[in-house]
Amino acid sequence: MRLHRNLCFSVIDGLTLIFNEGHYADKVIQQLLKRDKRWGARDRAFVAETTYDIVRWKRLYAEIAEVKEPFNRDNLWRMFAVWATLKGIKLPDWKYFEDTPTRKIKGRFDELSKIRKFKESIPDWLDELGEKELGNTVWNKEITALNEQADVILRVNTLKTTKEKLQTELFDLDIETEYLQDYPNALKLKERANVFTTDAFKNGYFEVQDASSQLVAEFLNVQPGMRVVDACAGAGGKTLHIASLMENKGQIIAMDIYENKLHELKRRAKRNGAHNIEPRVIDSTKVIKKLYDKADRVLIDAPCSGLGVLRRNPDAKWKLQPDFIEKIKTTQQDILQQYAKMVKVGGQLVYATCSILPSENQEQVDKFLTSESGKNFTLIKDKKVLAHKSGFDGFFMALLERKV
Structure with a gap:
């Protein structure tokens, strides 16, 4: 070179x-x-x-x-x-x-x-924390995997096309993709390419979304016609996936404290042809309280350390500080306690993070389930995704059900 x-x-x-x-x-x-x-x-x-x-x-x-x-x-x-x-x-x-x-x-x-x-x-404090929470052997493997360059993964928008049609359309542009077993809507690029300039992207046939992230909406177990709340929607990657799984039927209330992110979601939803999404800014507790006992499904894609996505955000390890992780754990629990009240009896909730730390993941769920707000919930299942095992981002998700 x-x-x-x-x-x-x-x-x-x-x-x-x-x-x-x-x-x-x-x-x-x-x-x-x-x-x-x-x-x-x-x-x-x-x-x-x-x-x-x-x-x-x-x-x-x-x-x-x-x-x-x-x-x-x-x-x-x-x-x-x-x-x-x-x-x-x-x-x-x-x-x-x-x-x-x-x-x-x-x-x-x-x-x-x-x-x-x-x-x-990595910083000393992060090395110590990783070893403390995951153990020496797992941390060795995980941090090595998190330092590898991330693959480019597409999520096919089934509101507009199929995996087979999209793969053919991209192949005609010399962009080769392959299917991923156990990821029904994913296509992995064989070589990196600028997919954002393609007509397929402009027409809303796909979004770029890591394979692990694609598991979250599937985990929420949504059905067409439901009322679903995406409580920390951000710019809406998972919201759009939920809309496609619901076949545009029912209602998705996409909430966030940042209005600019919801504007981006509206723009993306239009491109995706997702018509059942209603953005709502969380500018007071009233917005949450109005939905108490009203939702069939609630997704809490909680703010977190982001340690599971270091492959695509390598600068995060230099920006992160130990006190931020302690503060974010308090925020995670507060959100769980308050937002869980939106789930109606018999409804379900997914708590998810893109972190690999048990203290942000299963320990938060355990703490919630033993609290006053969580005593009416049961853990149905959870899934811990580590980069060194999956080959994709580190993630955690837990499915909880409100008891009848």
Whole structure:
């Protein structure tokens, strides 16, 4: 591979924004990719994947490069040189790469690869927490899996097409996909491609949604004609899946505290042809209280640490703090206690997170079931999805039923 100066400069500019100014990696990369209209697919892929790579391995590369935050541009070029050397890329004769100790880089990499917090490039506190909650053996496997690049998975919108038709349409565009066993509406891309520019996407035939995330709506056990509440809907990935499972029949009330996310959901619902979704902003407790005892199904896709989705959000491990995890656990329990009251007698509730920590998952469900609000609920089943076993994001979901 030959390095091109303008592409490398874009990566360095992006890393400056992510590491020093706290910008989100996905937003920075979106901006970078609009820089030069002459860039082809390979150029764009280089900028995106290299930026994500250096974000993912920040601690390891900084340790090898012997640089500390906040990183100046020279520091970032040194980290870039580490990345290129470890990838086996020949460094060009640029001033940024003068005196790069190639042999020393490889030696340091071998040394540091014996220490998990460096090998997997994670903060000390996260390494300790993962081992404490999952045990040494499982945590070793899980954090390795969470450092791998995520596959691109599509969820077929069955309101508009079938899996077979979509696969054929994408194949005609030289985008090859394969079925995934046990994921009825999923297609996995064999090679990464920009699917958002296709007519199939613009016409609402699919959404990009990880395979583990696709399990949640299925777990909710919805039927056409029901009244369903998606209580933490966000921009509506799972809401749209629920709408397709309900065949547009019945009512989905999509709720969130952020109005801008619900605006995005409305836009996506229109593209998907999902007509049974009613967005409601949670701007007071009255919004929840009006629905007490009214819903056949309630989905609580709770705010969480997001540790199960580090493969697609590698910068999250640098933004997360231990006190945030403690606060979010309090929020999760509060939401469970209040929102469960929307489930009518005989109705069902799913509590889900994209976390791998038992303290955010089964322990929250156990705490709820032994509380005053939870004593009328029974646990029907739960599912713990770990990335190293599934090959997809880490997730948790529990199905509870309100007793008759």
